[in-house]
Amino acid sequence: MKIVVQKFGGTSVATPEARAAVRKKIIEAVSNGFSPIVVVSAMGRSGDAYATDSLIDVIKNEYRSVSARNLDTIMCCGELISAAVMAASLESEGLQAVALTGGQAGIWTDDNFGAADIIDIDVKVLKSYLAKAIIPVVCGFQGRTEDGIFTTLGRGGSDTTAAALGAALQAEAVEIYTDVDGIMTADPRVVSKANILDCVSYADVCQMAHQGAKVIHPRAVEIAMKKEIPIIVKSTFSDAPGTLICTEEAVSRTSNHLTRIISGVAYLKDLAQFKVQLDSKIPQLGKHLYDELAKNKISVGCLNLQPELSMFSVFMFDCEKTHALLTNDGFDFEVHNDCAKVSIVGSGMRGVHGIMATFVAALTENGITILQMVDSDTTISAIVHQEQLNNAVTALHDAFGL
Numbered sequence: 001m002k003i004v005v006q007k008f009g010g011t012s013v014a015t016p017e018a019r020a021a022v023r024k025k026i027i028e029a030v031s032n033g034f035s036p037i038v039v040v041s042a043m044g045r046s047g048d049a050y051a052t053d054s055l056i057d058v059i060k061n062e063y064r065s066v067s068a069r070n071l072d073t074i075m076c077c078g079e080l081i082s083a084a085v086m087a088a089s090l091e092s093e094g095l096q097a098v099a100l101t102g103g104q105a106g107i108w109t110d111d112n113f114g115a116a117d118i119i120d121i122d123v124k125v126l127k128s129y130l131a132k133a134i135i136p137v138v139c140g141f142q143g144r145t146e147d148g149i150f151t152t153l154g155r156g157g158s159d160t161t162a163a164a165l166g167a168a169l170q171a172e173a174v175e176i177y178t179d180v181d182g183i184m185t186a187d188p189r190v191v192s193k194a195n196i197l198d199c200v201s202y203a204d205v206c207q208m209a210h211q212g213a214k215v216i217h218p219r220a221v222e223i224a225m226k227k228e229i230p231i232i233v234k235s236t237f238s239d240a241p242g243t244l245i246c247t248e249e250a251v252s253r254t255s256n257h258l259t260r261i262i263s264g265v266a267y268l269k270d271l272a273q274f275k276v277q278l279d280s281k282i283p284q285l286g287k288h289l290y291d292e293l294a295k296n297k298i299s300v301g302c303l304n305l306q307p308e309l310s311m312f313s314v315f316m317f318d319c320e321k322t323h324a325l326l327t328n329d330g331f332d333f334e335v336h337n338d339c340a341k342v343s344i345v346g347s348g349m350r351g352v353h354g355i356m357a358t359f360v361a362a363l364t365e366n367g368i369t370i371l372q373m374v375d376s377d378t379t380i381s382a383i384v385h386q387e388q389l390n391n392a393v394t395a396l397h398d399a400f401g402l
């Protein structure tokens with residue numbers, strides 16, 4: 001049996017027309033000899049009646065505090081409605097389909113409500129439906145605890161469900177259907193010349209997602225990578241081939257990638273950069289600073305520690321808290337609000353000379369102030385003023401010939 005997992009995002013299941021396009025993709029898979037397992041997100045986007053954010057508001061607009069467990073229960077309703085509607089939509093075309101909660105599909109999680117981890121997947125139920133040529137339509141983003149309580153896997157978690165089922169069932173592929181033709185070299189709202197990548201490695205796409213590109217949930221990619229299950233990101237509404245996510249070796253075998261150094265440009269907005277004065281005569285000061293940030297659960301990025309100075313960035317929502325903390329502790333510091341981080345990502349840059357020089361030239365020649373730089377072996381990032389971000393993304397996209 002050749003299994004394919006087909007995951008459809010919120011916009012793909014939102015309207016009868018969209019669901020007709022979804023049906024077409026499922027029927028295509030069946031006629032190509034695949035046994036599909038369908039995974040769905042909640043219908044529509046924030047503001048639509050059954051979208052996840054709207055369901056959260058049903059409770060939060062009325063009651064100030066709600067437990068994570070009860071919030072998970074209401075969030076699970078979105079996918080439940082979506083799965084039932086999608087299964088009915090398939091039945092209307094004479095196909096046999098059943099809607100299943102994450103738990104009914106065998107997804108067991110811990111009880112870390114709101115960000116549960118999958119502990120185990122029992123594929124018996126899914127396999128028995130496939131054996132009878134019944135299409136399982138599984139609620140994405142959810143599972144059940146040992147005690148049968150609804151849990152969610154973290155926002156954007158339907159991708160995780162699809163990848164986890166693909167890995168558990170050794171699927172031929174996991175197809176992530178969305179409303180764009182694939183993964184792009186940059187956000188097309190910022191760079192009009194951005195291109196669709198025909199393939200990209202698990203590592204690069206994960207890194208792009210961590211650096212802010214809204215492509216696919218990085219956890220889904222990590223799960224698929226472990227079992228080397230190919231992921232294809234494509235549109236529900238076109239026949240474009242989409243982007244194949246696979247191993248680095250497979251990417252480099254395709255001839256047009258021999259020369260590709262950078263896979264894409266990504267960005268993160270709404271950061272604040274802190275510059276904290278340290279004292280080389282009191283080396284424990286740096287340790288104290290990071291201990292305090294950790295104790296207060298402030299997540300820091302772009303960390304740079306020198307004997308007399310430390311720089312780091314936090315998300316704007318943590319800025320006030322960080323400010324208060326440093327003031328209370330008597331630190332001498334400066335803060336730049338409204339910063340952003342722009343990054344180039346590509347495993348192809350390993351061991352290649354001149355990437356940093358091209359990066360710096362692209363920004364400075366376009367009048368963009370670099371507030372700080374950080375790099376790893378596959379990523380180079382700069383902190384810039386948010387008002388210069390779009391120019392920075394475009395400049396880097398041009399400079400690296402994407």
Ligand code: ASP
Nearest residue numbers: 041052141155156157158
């Ligand atoms: N509906 C969930 C969310 O909005 C899960 C998903 O769409 O992937 O986060």
Ligand code: MG
Nearest residue numbers: 009156157159
């Ligand atoms: Mg998503």
